[in-house]
Amino acid sequence: MRRVKVLLIGQPNVGKSSLLNSIVGPKVIISNYPGTTVEIAQAEKIIDRVKFLFTDTPGIYSISDRSGEEKVTEKALFEEKVDVALIIVDATALERSLYILLQIVEAEIPCILALNFVEEAWKKGIKVDHRELERILGIPVVPINPISKNGLNELLEKLKEIKKESIGFRIKYDEHIEKAIEKISLQLRDSELPKRFIAIRILERDEDFYKFLNSEDVIKKVRKNMSDKYPDFSENIAITRYGTAAFIARKVVRIAHLKKEKSLEEKIDSILLHKIWGPLSTIMIFLITFGILLYLGNLMQATLMDSTKSLSSLLGITGKSVFKFALAQSLKGLAAGISIALPYVFIFYVLLGLFEDAGLLPRFIVNTDRYLRKLGLPGKAFIPLTLGLGCSVPATRATRVLVSEREKFYTASFLSFVPCSSRTAIIMGIVGYYGGVRLAIYVFITLGMAAFLWALAIRGKFVDKREPLLLELPPYRKPLVKNIIVKSWFRMRDFVYIVIPLLILGGILYGILEALNFTYAVVKPLSFITSWLNLPDATIIPLLFGFLQKDLTGAMLVSVLGKGASLPLTSIQIYTFGVAAAIGIPCINAFGMLIKEFGLRKAVILTFVSITYGIVLAGLIQKIFLLL
Amino acid sequence: MAELNRLKIPKEDILRMMGEKGGKTSIELVRKELGIPDSLLSSVLEELEKEDLISISDKDMELTNKGKERSNELLKKHIAIENYFRDVKGQQRAHRLAHILEHYISEEVMKNINELKKLRGKGKPLAELDFHEEGLMADILIEDDRLFERLVSMGIFLGKKIELLEKLPNGIIVKINGKKYILDRGIAKHIKVIEL
Numbered sequence: 001m002r003r004v005k006v007l008l009i010g011q012p013n014v015g016k017s018s019l020l021n022s023i024v025g026p027k028v029i030i031s032n033y034p035g036t037t038v039e040i041a042q043a044e045k046i047i048d049r050v051k052f053l054f055t056d057t058p059g060i061y062s063i064s065d066r067s068g069e070e071k072v073t074e075k076a077l078f079e080e081k082v083d084v085a086l087i088i089v090d091a092t093a094l095e096r097s098l099y100i101l102l103q104i105v106e107a108e109i110p111c112i113l114a115l116n117f118v119e120e121a122w123k124k125g126i127k128v129d130h131r132e133l134e135r136i137l138g139i140p141v142v143p144i145n146p147i148s149k150n151g152l153n154e155l156l157e158k159l160k161e162i163k164k165e166s167i168g169f170r171i172k173y174d175e176h177i178e179k180a181i182e183k184i185s186l187q188l189r190d191s192e193l194p195k196r197f198i199a200i201r202i203l204e205r206d207e208d209f210y211k212f213l214n215s216e217d218v219i220k221k222v223r224k225n226m227s228d229k230y231p232d233f234s235e236n237i238a239i240t241r242y243g244t245a246a247f248i249a250r251k252v253v254r255i256a257h258l259k260k261e262k263s264l265e266e267k268i269d270s271i272l273l274h275k276i277w278g279p280l281s282t283i284m285i286f287l288i289t290f291g292i293l294l295y296l297g298n299l300m301q302a303t304l305m306d307s308t309k310s311l312s313s314l315l316g317i318t319g320k321s322v323f324k325f326a327l328a329q330s331l332k333g334l335a336a337g338i339s340i341a342l343p344y345v346f347i348f349y350v351l352l353g354l355f356e357d358a359g360l361l362p363r364f365i366v367n368t369d370r371y372l373r374k375l376g377l378p379g380k381a382f383i384p385l386t387l388g389l390g391c392s393v394p395a396t397r398a399t400r401v402l403v404s405e406r407e408k409f410y411t412a413s414f415l416s417f418v419p420c421s422s423r424t425a426i427i428m429g430i431v432g433y434y435g436g437v438r439l440a441i442y443v444f445i446t447l448g449m450a451a452f453l454w455a456l457a458i459r460g461k462f463v464d465k466r467e468p469l470l471l472e473l474p475p476y477r478k479p480l481v482k483n484i485i486v487k488s489w490f491r492m493r494d495f496v497y498i499v500i501p502l503l504i505l506g507g508i509l510y511g512i513l514e515a516l517n518f519t520y521a522v523v524k525p526l527s528f529i530t531s532w533l534n535l536p537d538a539t540i541i542p543l544l545f546g547f548l549q550k551d552l553t554g555a556m557l558v559s560v561l562g563k564g565a566s567l568p569l570t571s572i573q574i575y576t577f578g579v580a581a582a583i584g585i586p587c588i589n590a591f592g593m594l595i596k597e598f599g600l601r602k603a604v605i606l607t608f609v610s611i612t613y614g615i616v617l618a619g620l621i622q623k624i625f626l627l628l
Numbered sequence: 629m630a631e632l633n634r635l636k637i638p639k640e641d642i643l644r645m646m647g648e649k650g651g652k653t654s655i656e657l658v659r660k661e662l663g664i665p666d667s668l669l670s671s672v673l674e675e676l677e678k679e680d681l682i683s684i685s686d687k688d689m690e691l692t693n694k695g696k697e698r699s700n701e702l703l704k705k706h707i708a709i710e711n712y713f714r715d716v717k718g719q720q721r722a723h724r725l726a727h728i729l730e731h732y733i734s735e736e737v738m739k740n741i742n743e744l745k746k747l748r749g750k751g752k753p754l755a756e757l758d759f760h761e762e763g764l765m766a767d768i769l770i771e772d773d774r775l776f777e778r779l780v781s782m783g784i785f786l787g788k789k790i791e792l793l794e795k796l797p798n799g800i801i802v803k804i805n806g807k808k809y810i811l812d813r814g815i816a817k818h819i820k821v822i823e824l
Contacts, residue, residue, distance in 0.1 A: 062781030064774070093807055096783030124806060205773060238777040242785055256668070269808075273794050273801055366810050370798045468775070468812035469799050472782060475808075 003051045003083075006159055007076055009104065010088035011097055012059030013359075013474040015116045017041070017483050018146040019088060020056050023156070040072065041486075050160050055080075061096075063103050064204055064238075069401070074208070077109060078193060084110045084162045086155075091121035091128045091143075095242070095249035102241055105139070105169055107197045110162050114155055115143040125256035133252045137169045147480075171244045176230055177203070177237060180222050187218040204234050265476050272363045273473075282367040285360075289351055290389075294428060297344050297421070308335040326511035333507025333549055337500040344421030345390040345495050349488040352386065356487070357479035362471050369469050375451065376459035378402060378467045381411040387491065388418035392590040394494040395420075396597055403467060409598055409606075410462035416584050416610035417451035419444070422550040423582045430554045431578035434567050443578040450583055450617055499589045506548035506588065510556075519545060532619040533576050534626075536561065536568070543581060550587040576622045583614025638672045643681065643691070647699030651691040655684075751820035755800055755813075757792040763821030765790050765804075770818050779815070783807060790821060 010016045024043040041056040057076055058069030077085065085104050089097035104111055115130055134141040140158040144151035173181070184199035189212050191198070201209040202219055210216060226233050271277045308331050355361050361383075369379035377385075380401055388395035392415045399408040419427060432440035513519045519541050526540045533539075538560040546553035557577070561567055567574065585591055585607040594603035645661060646653050659669060673689070676682045681695035691699055751766040765788050770776045779785075783805055794801040799810040811819070 062777060064777050064781070093783060093805060096781070096805070096807075099781045099783075204777070234773045235776050238773075238780045239786075242780045246785070269793075273796070275794075275796055278796070362810075366796065366799070366801075370796070373798060468814050469810060470775075470778065470782070470812055470815060471810050473801070473808040473810060 001046070001049055001051050003053065004159060004162075005053045005081065005083045006055070007080075007082045007085050008054060008056045008088065009073060009077070009085050009100065010059060011061050011090065011100060012472065014059065014088045014090045014097065015146055016056055016059065016088050017486075018480055019114065019116070019144065020054055021480065021482050021486070022146040022149055023152060024054060040076070041490075047156055048160070052156075052159065060100070062100050064201075064206060077104065077107065082109060084112055084159055086112050086114055086159065088114045088116050091115050091117045092124055092126055094128055094253055095246045098245035098248055099242055101137075102169070102171055102245055105137070106171065106194075106200060108194045111139045112155070112158050112162065113137065113139060113141045114151075115141060116146065118143045119145065127254045127256075129252045129254070133248070136248055136251065139169075169248075171241055173237060173240050176226065177233060177240075180226055180233070183222055184213075184218060187214050188212050189214060200237065204237055268476065269363070269473075272360070273366060278363070278367040279370070282364050285355075285364075289348070290424075292351075293344055293348055293421075294424075296347060297425070304335045304338060308332060322512055322515040325515035326508045329507040329511030329514070329552075330504045331507070332552060332555070333503040333505075334500065337503040337551065344424070346488060346492055348390045348421070349387075349491045350484055352390075353484035353487045353491075354479055357477065357484055359474045359476045362473050365471060366469075366473070373466070375414070375455040376463040376466075377411055377414065377455075378407055379469045379471070380467075381407075381414070384411055385414060385418050388415045388420060389424075390421055390491075391495050391499060392418070392420045392586055393499055393593045394491050396590060396593040397494060398491075399597065406462050406464075407467075409602060410459070412594065412598070413454070413458070413606055413610065414451055415590065416606075416614070417447045417454065419447060419582055420550075420586055420590075422553075423586055425551065426546075426553050426581050427578050430557060430581075431574055434569070435571050435574040435578075439571060439575055440578070442575060443582060446575075446579050446617075446621065447582060450579075450614070453617075454613070494593070498592065502589050502592070503549060503551065507552065510545050510549050510552065513545070529615060533580055533615065534619070534622055535573055535577060535580075539577060543577075546581060547587055547591075553581055572622055572625055576618045579618040579621065580615050583617065584611035638668060639676055642672065642676065643695060643699045646682070646689070646691050647696070651696060651699075652688065654688050656687065658689075751822050754790065754792065754802070754811075754816045754819040754821050755795060757790075757821060757823070759792060759794070761823070762789050762791045763823055764788070765819060766822045767820040768818060769820070770815070775815070782809065784809065784811075790819075 008016050008020060020041065020043060024045045040058075043054050045052050045054070055076060057073040060070045060073050063070060063074050063077070076082070087097075087101050087104060089101065101111065101113060113133070115128060115133075118128065121128060128143075130141045130143050140162075142151050142155045142158055144155055146152075172178070180203055181196060181199040184202055185195040188195050188198055191212055193212075198209050198212045202213065203222075210219070213219060230236065271281055311331065352361075355364070364386075365379050365382045368382050372379060372381055372385075381399075383401055384395045384398040387398045395415055395418070396412050399412045402408045402411055427440050427443050431443050510519070520538075522544060523537050523540055526544065527537045529543075530537045530540050539557065541560050542553045542556035545556060549556075558567070561569070569577070585594065591603060591607050594606060598606075642658055645658065655669075655673070659666070673682070673684060676695075677684055679694075680692055681698055682689050683692055754763070754765075757763050765784075765786050768776065768779060768784070768786060770779065785804075788804050791803040792800065793803055793808065796810070797813075799812050800816045801808065801810050803809075
C-alpha cells in the first residue's frame, strides 16, 4: 500500500485540529514528538488503498521564531521525510498566512494550500480568488470547510496526486541579498534540503542551520561585508517575504467595504479586555468554575469513598493484617484518585478546553499578565499555572510552552503555591470543614503571599530579560466538543497513567508502613518540625506521608488525632497545618515529573526548598500571630 | 470619517487608473481591475461626475481637465512617498522601506497620501491614538531581528492601518486587517503611526 506522510502546518487558530478531526475523526494518537518533549497529534486513515499518515503540529506564525512549538514544527518539516506539507490558511488573513507558506515553499517541500474560513471571509466582505492564487503560487489550492466537510474529498485527491518535484513560487530578494545567498550556497555541505533555503535561514541568523556550513567563517565574512552597507539585511529578508505575501494577497483578494457594526465580539471584549472589568471578570469566571467543581467534586468523592468502604467490608479486608491493610489503603488511594480525577481534573480541563477553543484563554492571559509580570513570570505562564489548579503533574509538563529553560523552571517553581485539586481538597476538606470557610480563604491568601515573597527572593536569579507580551486575540468561535474532549483527555493522560497508579502504590506503601507501625517511627526524630509548627507530634505523619498520597492527607490527619466532629486543634493550628501541607511541590508524582523535565538535581532542590519554605513560613506566621 | 474614506479610496483608485490609461476607460474595465463592489461603484461614479472630474457617456468614461490634474497629482505622489521616507529616515531606512514601496506599501500609502503629506515627519507613538482611531503604521523601530520578524509574520507591518481599541497598563489592544492583537507597551512605543 502506498503511504503518504502529510504534515499539517498553520498559524495559530487557523483550524488545524478541526481539519484533522473532520478527516480522521477523534481517533488521534497523541505522542511525544521523537527527540523532543512536545506532544503532537497523529492519525492514520486509509482512503482508496492509500494510507495517509497525518501529523498535526503546533500553530506557529513563522518558522523563524524560537519558541518550543516552532522547534517541533521545524524538526517535523526538515528532519522527517514528509511527502507533503498541508498548509492551512485563514482566508480572512491571507497575506499573513502566506508568509509561513512562502517560507516552506523556499524549503522546496511539496505543499498543498487548504483555504479555511472561506464563508467567514465572505461575511466580512472578503473574497479570495483561489484559482488565481493557485496560478501564482504554482501549488494546489483547495477551499475547505472542516465543519460542513466541504472540499475535503478534493483535498484528499490532491494529497494523493502530489509529486515530489512540485515546486511553487520563488521570492526574489534584493540584489545584495541574492548575492549573499549565492555566496553562502557555495560553502554548504550536501544535504537533503535545498541550498538556497539553508543559505536564507543562515542569513536570517537561524543558528540551527550553521551546521550545514563548511566553516562559520563564511557567514562572518558575508555578514561583515553586508552590514557596512545594509545593516538591516536580515530584517529586509522578512520584509521582502511579507511584501511578497502582501503582493500576492492583493492580487487575489477583493474586499468590499462593509459597514461597521458593533459585533457581539466587540461587546464581550469591551468587558473582558477592559482595564478593570477584564481582570475582575476573569477572576469571577474562575471562581464560578471552582464553585461548580467543588460542588461536583464533593458529591462524587462522598459517593466513591462510601462505595470503597462497602467494597472493603464486602471483600472482608477490614482486618489488621499487613496484606489486608495495604489492600484497603490501595483501594482508598484508587478511590481518592478517581474521585479527584473525574470531577476536578477532567471537568476542569474540559472547561479550560472550552475557554481555550472559544477564544477566551488569550483574554485571560491579557488580564493576568499584569499580575504575573509582577512575579517575574511571562504571560504564557498562565497556561501551566492554570493547569496546576487541576494537577501539578500535567502542569509541570505544560511549562514546555515557555521559551527558555530558566523561564520553565522558574514557572514550575510556582506550582508550589498553585493549589492542585488534592491540595484544594485539603484546604476545603480539613481547614474549611474543621476551621470554617473563612480560615480556608486565609490559607488561599497565604499561598498568594508566599508566592509573592518567593518571587521577591529568587526572581533575580531567574529573570533577566522578559519576553514582551505579544498575542493575537482570536475571534470568538463556537467550540467543537470533539476537539475539547480530545484535548482534555490529552491533558488528563499524565494524571491517569502516572498519578493514579502511583496513588495506588502510595496507598499500598502507606498501608504497609502503617500496619507495621512504622509510620510512628518518624514521629520522634522529626518532632523538631512539629514543635516549630506548634502542632501535635503525630501530625508529621500526614505532612510527611502526604507526599506519597496527597489525597489521603486529610484522612491520615483525622486518624492520627482521633475521630469525631472536631479535631483537637485550635483554629490557628488548623490554619498552620493547612499552610504547611499546601505549600511546596505536593507529591511524589509531581516530583517525578520534575525529574523528567528538569533532571534529578533541580527536582530535588526545588522540592526540598519549597517544602521547607512552606514549613518555615507556616511556623513563622503562627508565631507572629500568637505574639499579636 | 470612515464614511468619507469609503468613497475616497475607490475614487482615487479610479482617477489613478484612468490616468495610467491615458485618460479614457470603460466602466466594465474599472469594475474588473479595481474590484469595486457594484453597490459602491455607481455612487462613486456619480460623485466623480458631480465633482466634474470625469464625464460618462454610455459605458465609457473620460477624465475632464480637472480630473486629469487630480490624476497627475495622484501619480506623482508615488514618488512623494519615497521622498517622504528618505527625508525622515535617512538613507538606510529609506532603502529598507524601498522594498515595501516596490511591492506593496506604495498602494496602501497612496490611498492616504493627502493626509500623509500634511503630516510629514509627524509620526507619533501608537499609544497616542484615540480610542477607535485609525492610524497608518509608518515605522516599526525594533532592534531585535527576531522580534521584528515575529511581528511581521503575525501581520503587524508597515503601511498597514492600525486601529487602537484599548489601552491597558501592560499593553495596547489594536486591530490590524480585522485581526486583534495585544502589543506590549514596550513594543508599542516603537511603533510610530500617522493619523488618517
